[in-house]
Amino acid sequence: MRLSSTIRGIGYVFGSVKEVLAKANAPKSGDLLAGIAARDPVERVAARAVLSELTLRELREHPVVPYEEDELTRMVEDTLDEQAFRAVAHLTVGQFREWLLETKTTGPVLRSIAKGLTPEMAAGVCKLMSNLDLMVVSKKCEVVVRARNTVGLLGRLSSRLQPNHPTDDVQGILMSLREGLSYGCGDAVLGVNPATDTPESTAEILKALTEVMERNAIPTQQCVLSHVTVQMKALELGAPMGLMFQSLSGTEGGNRAFGISLGLMDEAYAMMKAKRYAPGPNVMYFETGQGSALSSAAHHGADQLTLEARCYGFARRYEPFLVNTVVGFIGPEYLEDGPQITRAGLEDHFMGKLLGLPMGCDACFTYHAAMSQDELEGLKVLLAAAGCSYLMSLPVGDDIMLNYQSTSFHDIPSVQALLGKRPAPEFDAWLAERGIWDGGPGERFGDPEVLR
Amino acid sequence: MSATRELIAGLKARLEASSPLEPPPPLAKVEAPPHRIFPTPRTRGRFAAKAAAHTTALVGIGHVGTRYATDVVLQFQAELAVAHQAVYTELPESFASQNGLLPLQSRVTGHREFLLRPDLGRRLDDASLARLKAEAKRGVDVQPILADGLSAVACMGAGVELLRAFVTACEARGLTVGTPVCARFARVWLEDEIGEVTGARVAAILLGERPGLGTGDGLSAYLVHAPKLGKTDGDRNMMSNIHARGTPPADAAKRLAVLASAMLAQGTSGVSLDLGKLHGELGDAGGRGYRAPQERVRLVEVRK
Numbered sequence: 001m002r003l004s005s006t007i008r009g010i011g012y013v014f015g016s017v018k019e020v021l022a023k024a025n026a027p028k029s030g031d032l033l034a035g036i037a038a039r040d041p042v043e044r045v046a047a048r049a050v051l052s053e054l055t056l057r058e059l060r061e062h063p064v065v066p067y068e069e070d071e072l073t074r075m076v077e078d079t080l081d082e083q084a085f086r087a088v089a090h091l092t093v094g095q096f097r098e099w100l101l102e103t104k105t106t107g108p109v110l111r112s113i114a115k116g117l118t119p120e121m122a123a124g125v126c127k128l129m130s131n132l133d134l135m136v137v138s139k140k141c142e143v144v145v146r147a148r149n150t151v152g153l154l155g156r157l158s159s160r161l162q163p164n165h166p167t168d169d170v171q172g173i174l175m176s177l178r179e180g181l182s183y184g185c186g187d188a189v190l191g192v193n194p195a196t197d198t199p200e201s202t203a204e205i206l207k208a209l210t211e212v213m214e215r216n217a218i219p220t221q222q223c224v225l226s227h228v229t230v231q232m233k234a235l236e237l238g239a240p241m242g243l244m245f246q247s248l249s250g251t252e253g254g255n256r257a258f259g260i261s262l263g264l265m266d267e268a269y270a271m272m273k274a275k276r277y278a279p280g281p282n283v284m285y286f287e288t289g290q291g292s293a294l295s296s297a298a299h300h301g302a303d304q305l306t307l308e309a310r311c312y313g314f315a316r317r318y319e320p321f322l323v324n325t326v327v328g329f330i331g332p333e334y335l336e337d338g339p340q341i342t343r344a345g346l347e348d349h350f351m352g353k354l355l356g357l358p359m360g361c362d363a364c365f366t367y368h369a370a371m372s373q374d375e376l377e378g379l380k381v382l383l384a385a386a387g388c389s390y391l392m393s394l395p396v397g398d399d400i401m402l403n404y405q406s407t408s409f410h411d412i413p414s415v416q417a418l419l420g421k422r423p424a425p426e427f428d429a430w431l432a433e434r435g436i437w438d439g440g441p442g443e444r445f446g447d448p449e450v451l452r
Numbered sequence: 453m454s455a456t457r458e459l460i461a462g463l464k465a466r467l468e469a470s471s472p473l474e475p476p477p478p479l480a481k482v483e484a485p486p487h488r489i490f491p492t493p494r495t496r497g498r499f500a501a502k503a504a505a506h507t508t509a510l511v512g513i514g515h516v517g518t519r520y521a522t523d524v525v526l527q528f529q530a531e532l533a534v535a536h537q538a539v540y541t542e543l544p545e546s547f548a549s550q551n552g553l554l555p556l557q558s559r560v561t562g563h564r565e566f567l568l569r570p571d572l573g574r575r576l577d578d579a580s581l582a583r584l585k586a587e588a589k590r591g592v593d594v595q596p597i598l599a600d601g602l603s604a605v606a607c608m609g610a611g612v613e614l615l616r617a618f619v620t621a622c623e624a625r626g627l628t629v630g631t632p633v634c635a636r637f638a639r640v641w642l643e644d645e646i647g648e649v650t651g652a653r654v655a656a657i658l659l660g661e662r663p664g665l666g667t668g669d670g671l672s673a674y675l676v677h678a679p680k681l682g683k684t685d686g687d688r689n690m691m692s693n694i695h696a697r698g699t700p701p702a703d704a705a706k707r708l709a710v711l712a713s714a715m716l717a718q719g720t721s722g723v724s725l726d727l728g729k730l731h732g733e734l735g736d737a738g739g740r741g742y743r744a745p746q747e748r749v750r751l752v753e754v755r756k
Contacts, residue, residue, distance in 0.1 A: 029568050165507055172507030179499075179511040332567045367535040367663045368567055368602055373528075395509040396520070396528055403664035405532070414518040446515040448499050 001058060005049040012046035017054065017062035021120070022303035023047035024127040026343050030291045030304045030334035037303075052094030052128055059093070059120045060085070064302035064310075070252045071262050076118055076313045084116025093124045100125065100137045100354075107142035114356030115316075119250075119309035122351040126305065131343060134350040135386035141353035143389065147221045147242060147278040147321045149426035151188055151389055152358050157421035158390035159412045160324070160360065161186030164401040168195045170208045176395055177212060178448040183409035184416075184437035187427035188322055188360060188390035189243055189285060191223040195401055199233035202226045210240040210277070215452050216434075219426035221278045221321070223285055227259060228268045235275045243285040243321055244272040250288075250310030253298025262314075269318045282321035282358070288312070289326040290344050291334030304334060308348055312355045322390065323357045325349070328365040328376075329404055338375035341365060345379050349388050360390035364406040373405070380407055384415045391415070413437060413445075485516070492750050508748040523752075530751040531666035538660070538668025539567075543600040543607055548634035551612050553598060554587055556580040556646070560637035573639035581649065584633070588650045592630040594622050594712050595652035595679070599638035603660025606669045610701045614658050614671055614694060617705030625713050640674045640688070647679025654712045654721070655679035661692055666751060670695045673708050677721035687722040689715075697749075707734055 003020060004013040014020045022031060023038040024047040031037035038044035060080075063073045091099060099105055126134065144152040151158045163176030173192055180186055190209050194201055202224045209222040221242025224231070228246040235241055246265065249255045255262075269284060276283045288311035290304040299307060308325070315323050325348035328341040335341045345361050352359035363379045365371040380391060397408035415421070417440060422428050432438040436445055444450040496504065500512025513524050520528070542563055548555030557580050559572040566573055576584065588595075598615045600607045615632055622629050630650050635642055640657060647655025654677055661672040671694040676683050689711055694704040710733050715721045727734060 033569060033571070163509070165509070169506050171505075172503075172509070175499075175503035175507050175511055176509045179503075179509075183515075333570050336568060367532070367665070368539045373532060395511050396513070396524070398510065398528075398531075398665045400508050400664070403662060405665070410515060410519055417518060441515075441518065448512065 002053065003050055005046045007042055007046050007049075010042075012043055012050075014047060014050060017059065018064045018302055020047050020050050020054070021064065021124060021127070021306050022301075024051045024124075025303045025305050026127065026340075026347070028290070028304060028334065028340055028344070029332060029336040030294055033333055034294050034299060034301070034303075036301055048128055051124055052097075053092050054124070055090060055092050056085075056096060056117075056121050057089040059124050060089070060118050063118065063120055064306050065251055065300045069300075072250070072252055072255075072310055072314055075262055075317065076310075079317070080118065081115035084113045087116065088113055093121075093128060096121070096125050097128045097133070101133065105140070107140050110141050110354065111356065114354065117355055119313040119351075119355065120306060122312070122354045123306040123309040125354075126309075126347050126351055129350070131346050131382070134346045135382065138346075138350045138353045139385075139387040141387070143353060143356060143358045145282040145321045145358045147280055147282055149187060149219045149221075149424040151321065151424050153425065155421055156424060157384050157388070157412075157416050157419070158188040158360070158424050158427075159185040159393040159407070160188045160322070160390055161190050162193070162392050162394045162399065162406070163190070164193045164394070164399055166195055166401045168201055168205065170205060173205065174208060174212060175448075177209070178451040179395060180393055180409045181216075181218070182436060182444065182446055182448045182450050183393070183413055184423060184431050184445070185393035185409050185412045186218070187220050187424040189221050189223050191225055191243075191245070191285070193225045193402060197226045197230050199230050199237055202230055202234040203237045203239035206234065206239040206241055212451065217430070219424075219430055225285075225287075228264065229259070232268055232271055235271060240277040241272070241275070242278040243283060244268060245285045245287070247287045247292070248311045248314050249292045249296070249298070250307030250314070251293050251298045251300060253300075254293035254296050254307070255314075257296030257298060258292075265314075265318065280321075282319055284318045284320040285322040285324070286311075286315045286318075286320050287324045287326050287362075288315070288348070289330050290348070291330040294334070295330065305344075305347060309351045309355070312352045312357055316355055316357055321358060322360055323352055324360045324362055324390075324392075325352070326362040326364065328369055328371065329362065329402075331366050332369040335369070337370035338372060341369065341371055342375065342379045342382065345383060346386065349383060349386060353387070358389045360392075361388055362392045362406055364392070364404050366404045376405065377411070380411055380415055381418065384419050384421060413441070510748070526752045527750065528665075534666050534668050534751065535663040538603040538605040538663040541604045543604040543636050545636065547608065548636075551634065553615075553632050553634035554583070556584060556633050556635040558635060558637045558639070558642055563637075566637045570639050573637055574641040574644070576635075576642070576645055576649075580635075581645075584646065584649050588631040588633065591651045593627040593653050593716055595630040595643075595647045595650050595655045596622075596632045597635060597638075597643055597646055597655065597657040598632065599635040599642065599657055599659040601638060601640070601659030601672070602662040603668050603670070606660035606671050606695070609669050610671060610695060611658065611660070614673075614701040614705055617702050618656065618658065618708055621705045621709035622712060625709055627709070627712065627716070641683070643674065643676060644679045644681050644683045647676065648681060652679060653677065654715050656708065656712060666749065667695075670698065671701070671704075673704065675708065675711055675715060675721060677715040677719065677725075689721055689725060710734055
């Protein structure tokens with residue numbers, strides 16, 4: 001295999017496919033922290049040139065974490081759709097990029113190859129694409145899922161309502177919930193990050209969310225984002241659970257740090273399918289974010305973009321209803337500033353969609369990252385234009401428990417109106433019936449007392 | 453003339469003949485929008501008043517079209533500016549000695565590097581290591597460390613008060629306390645190396661926490677038993693939100709001393725520390741991620 005290239009007469013030689021992938025990655029502070037980034041912009045292009053000549057088959061044969069060392073690598077390799085793989089195996093990454101961009105490569109075509117792609121292939125081609133390239137291909141990917149409503153249809157933009165509270169005060173949670181619903185938010189999920197990770201509090205919050213849903217006949221699904229083992233216990237307590245949640249990492253070691261494994265997730269999924277509240281068929285909700293493997297020193301010298309793609313390889317095993325990249329949450333040591341967070345949001349959305357997942361994005365930053373509110377608003381519009389399935393929504397975008405800035409209740413209708421998008425059809429009809437929103441603000445828009 | 457050229461000529465003639473837009477209609481005097489302001493106890497509506505009893509989330513704020521009222525925008529921008537200011541303020545080099553503390557610095561040399569290289573913020577630079585070895589008391593029960601963390605503003609605010617109160621509370625419980633130090637560009641895990649060098653049984657780092665909106669003055673404390681390089685987050689107990697609107701420093705100091713005593717008595721810390729019996733005495737210090745509720749403060753006032 002050739003792993004060398006020349007730029008202006010200077011030769012660049014790379015030791016492994018993993019090194020090529022790392023050095024071809026767009027600039028990320030996390031790759032610098034890991035000591036694996038290209039040393040300068042020219043070496044980055046030299047690595048991209050080498051990457052563009054590798055075939056998809058070669059990427060499959062060289063996963064960034066060896067088959068023998070990692071259960072995720074084994075699962076992806078052993079369950080890959082061979083027929084779909086054979087259709088594209090011979091393409092170089094450069095040719096694959098061009099094929100993805102061709103007009104005749106439509107949504108249904110992309111859907112038919114999704115299960116034949118490994119995460120490394122999605123990450124590889126991502127590194128050869130500009131932000132607008134990523135948006136153009138993402139928009140073509142059709143990923144439609146159903147729980148109590150239908151998310152991901154063309155021309156739709158959904159939102160997670162995130163009414164977090166620093167002490168899980170249920171009344172406080174419901175205040176934010178009602179406010180958000182009155183702005184037309186919450187069709188992807190009513191999802192609370194709990195401050196206390198116990199089965200009892202998880203069950204208590206789920207019951208409170210369910211009461212509001214049932215009293216007001218809201219066609220959406222509910223979720224409390226505690227650890228999956230805690231949710232399993234809550235299910236045993238009889239808690240109504242629309243979606244089961246877990247954070248995922250891109251390596252076996254990274255997942256161990258999260259307290260999960262393939263075996264545990266298989267068990268959790270089986271239990272959720274048996275005890276779910278929503279009809280489904282999609283009942284799982286996953287969150288990811290570049291840098292999680294490095295933060296637990298389980299990155300195996302691989303770059304954070306490729307490891308992020310491996311989270312999606314893990315997620316797709318469970319046919320989730322939602323997958324969300326919490327793009328700016330991890331901090332500036334992984335994504336330093338506005339341009340890096342913007343790029344990562346578009347990359348993650350692209351890779352997830354290409355691999356067949358219902359991708360949403362928590363467009364966000366922590367207060368020690370160098371990103372402005374204006375830049376963050378820009379990212380929301382870019383994501384929505386690229387066909388992102390859903391965004392988050394909070395009171396003024398401020399998470400009072402997790403202390404970071406995300407999308408607001410006001411941003412969702414603003415972006416929808418700007419791009420002519422509508423919420424999930426079932427929820428859309430409910431909003432119109434309640435006088436909240438019908439392609440524009442209704443009489444009760446922004447009036448939380450419309451909710452009982 | 454081809455059909456296309458004819459079509460283009462026709463279009464041109466039509467567009468030049470009249471302005472592409474009709475002239476706008478005359479407008480009567482615009483009525484000033486109703487006075488909407490960021491909800492305060494005096495001005496908020498029914499829903500906002502009810503919500504304020506349960507949450508600091510900004511709800512019941514209304515809307516202008518689909519966007520925020522001007523007053524809400526200003527409050528929001530002020531809150532972010534306060535948070536950013538806290539992150540970007542550096543702890544002056546002279547701060548430690550002015551407060552009678554042994555000055556230390558991590559391997560970080562500048563503020564950007566501090567944000568991007570947590571690994572360097574977890575280790576002492578050579579000069580600090582030598583000074584710590586030469587000047588600090590050895591073999592104590594508790595090694596107190598004050599540090600900037602992600603908010604030097606918080607460190608300079610109530611940091612010294614918290615440190616002194618913590619030392620006093622530990623001594624009152626009969627614990628031996630090491631030489632108080634103050635570290636610049638410090639991450640939580642720096643306590644591992646400092647505690648290992650001084651041979652302390654428990655290391656306690658008190659440092660500025662990552663600011664939230666409008667809250668740059670919060671301190672956190674992380675305690676670890678048998679400190680040494682290689683300890684992880686699961687080995688630590690922490691208390692966050694130490695400031696006037698959360699847990700005041702004097703209360704926090706007492707609870708942290710209880711926590712240190714429990715670590716010494718049980719010979720462990722983190723997930724394996726049994727806090728069951730100490731719940732009443734510990735309060736918030738028993739948590740590993742608890743954040744107390746706080747009042748949201750209006751930041752912007754204009755006087756004409």
